[in-house]
Amino acid sequence: MSKAAKTVLVVGGAGYIGAHICKALAARGDRPVVFDNLSSGHRHAVKWGPLVEGDVRSRADLDSAFSQYAPDAVMHFAAFIEVGIGEQRPLDFWDNNVGGVITLLQAMKCAGNDKLVFSSTCATYGEPERLPLTEAEPQTPVSVYGRTKLAVEQMLRDVSRGEGLRYAALRYFNAAGASPDGEIGEEHDPETHLIPNALRAAAGLGGRMKLFGEDYDTPDGTCIRDYVHVMDLADAHLAALDRLFEVEGGLACNLGTGNGFSVREILDAVETVTGQRVPHDVHPRRPGDAERLLADTTLAREVLGFAPQRSDPQTIIADAWRFHAPRWGV
Numbered sequence: 001m002s003k004a005a006k007t008v009l010v011v012g013g014a015g016y017i018g019a020h021i022c023k024a025l026a027a028r029g030d031r032p033v034v035f036d037n038l039s040s041g042h043r044h045a046v047k048w049g050p051l052v053e054g055d056v057r058s059r060a061d062l063d064s065a066f067s068q069y070a071p072d073a074v075m076h077f078a079a080f081i082e083v084g085i086g087e088q089r090p091l092d093f094w095d096n097n098v099g100g101v102i103t104l105l106q107a108m109k110c111a112g113n114d115k116l117v118f119s120s121t122c123a124t125y126g127e128p129e130r131l132p133l134t135e136a137e138p139q140t141p142v143s144v145y146g147r148t149k150l151a152v153e154q155m156l157r158d159v160s161r162g163e164g165l166r167y168a169a170l171r172y173f174n175a176a177g178a179s180p181d182g183e184i185g186e187e188h189d190p191e192t193h194l195i196p197n198a199l200r201a202a203a204g205l206g207g208r209m210k211l212f213g214e215d216y217d218t219p220d221g222t223c224i225r226d227y228v229h230v231m232d233l234a235d236a237h238l239a240a241l242d243r244l245f246e247v248e249g250g251l252a253c254n255l256g257t258g259n260g261f262s263v264r265e266i267l268d269a270v271e272t273v274t275g276q277r278v279p280h281d282v283h284p285r286r287p288g289d290a291e292r293l294l295a296d297t298t299l300a301r302e303v304l305g306f307a308p309q310r311s312d313p314q315t316i317i318a319d320a321w322r323f324h325a326p327r328w329g330v
């Protein structure tokens with residue numbers, strides 16, 4: 001394992017997951033340089049190194065960041081992430097999520113940089129045929145968002161084979177939680193994810209939460225997901241980064257825990273942690289929601305030494321609540 005401090009260009013590092021990875025990089029002595037257009041990220045979440053304001057679709061913006069900071073590796077988090085909006089604005093999603101990576105890879109090649117960690121998603125699997133999902137399961141995404149992420153994975157494989165790119169495509173399941181010290185957390189606007197929406201409702205903000213679908217073929221009728229703490233994701237990113245300095249070629253790897261929780265189980269956990277009821281109404285199914293998603297974690301454990309420490313729902317929710325509660329005045 002290479003222990004020398006690294007400069008890492010963190011594209012999308014002002015966003016939720018990227019900011020937590022920056023904090024983890026700095027904590028072990030690496031130097032994160034955030035490159036972000038602040039379209040959904042936050043200037044106040046960039047705390048552990050410089051911020052380069054730029055757009056990943058702009059070669060000029062990227063070239064100037066590479067020449068100023070000469071990063072040893074790149075981590076790419078920037079994307080449009082709202083599945084529903086992707087169905088209405090597919091061209092924007094292909095432009096940002098795929099076009100952005102083409103421009104980034106061209107800039108990396110020009111700068112002589114061949115190491116990339118990429119944010120992929122369990123949404124590339126679509127509606128699973130078998131659970132838990134191993135990396136070998138067919139990837140048949142059912143959303144524009146999932147198809148853009150799959151297209152990038154395919155492009156990375158080609159560029160790795162043909163041009164020697166070293167990469168790790170990390171397929172996150174449901175990222176959740178916040179830095180345990182409450183310093184940074186999840187601040188999407190609009191927020192579509194279950195845990196922050198349930199916490200908002202518990203705090204008496206934003207009205208009653210919508211529970212999407214109670215007629216699934218699951219024990220309580222609600223969807224089952226594999227929630228993984230953002231700080232555990234950070235550990236996996238550090239391991240994936242180190243691996244790029246040791247191993248040639250590409251890696252595609254699930255990041256989840258293998259444990260599934262239903263929407264109702266999450267609401268119960270939110271009520272336990274906050275001591276408040278979660279006012280909610282049952283609504284029809286949300287289009288594109290798979291019934292169950294669960295990661296097989298064998299590869300992550302073997303290749304990245306992935307051993308989640310904070311990914312039980314109680315800890316995830318307690319950490320998220322510690323971040324949100326003071327900001328919401330509760």
Ligand SMILES: NC(=O)c1ccc[n+]([C@@H]2O[C@H](COP(=O)([O-])OP(=O)(O)OC[C@H]3O[C@@H](n4cnc5c(N)ncnc54)[C@H](O)[C@@H]3O)[C@@H](O)[C@H]2O)c1
Nearest residue numbers: 012014015016017037039040041055056078079119121175
């Ligand atoms: N949140 C999850 O549960 C989850 C699950 C699976 C995969 N992912 C992937 O992880 C990544 C990060 O997700 P997140 O929840 O932190 O999202 P986020 O929206 O909080 O962060 C994305 C960041 O990228 C920046 N950005 C977007 N387009 C850009 C562009 N053209 N140029 C420069 N910067 C740009 C935004 O300003 C923002 O800071 C995304 O690629 C997402 O698809 C997230």
Ligand SMILES: O=c1ccn([C@@H]2O[C@H](COP(=O)(O)OP(=O)(O)O[C@H]3O[C@H](CO)[C@H](O)[C@H](O)[C@H]3O)[C@@H](O)[C@H]2O)c(=O)[nH]1
Nearest residue numbers: 081121123174175192193194197210211212223263286289
């Ligand atoms: O207000 C809400 C929000 C969510 N849900 C339900 O809670 C479960 C989890 O939903 P999330 O939106 O929190 O997470 P998803 O599983 O839909 O999303 C994950 O997978 C997506 C692709 O499918 C993207 O990758 C996304 O970034 C990632 O968090 C789903 O059954 C959803 O219907 C609700 O009932 N009410």
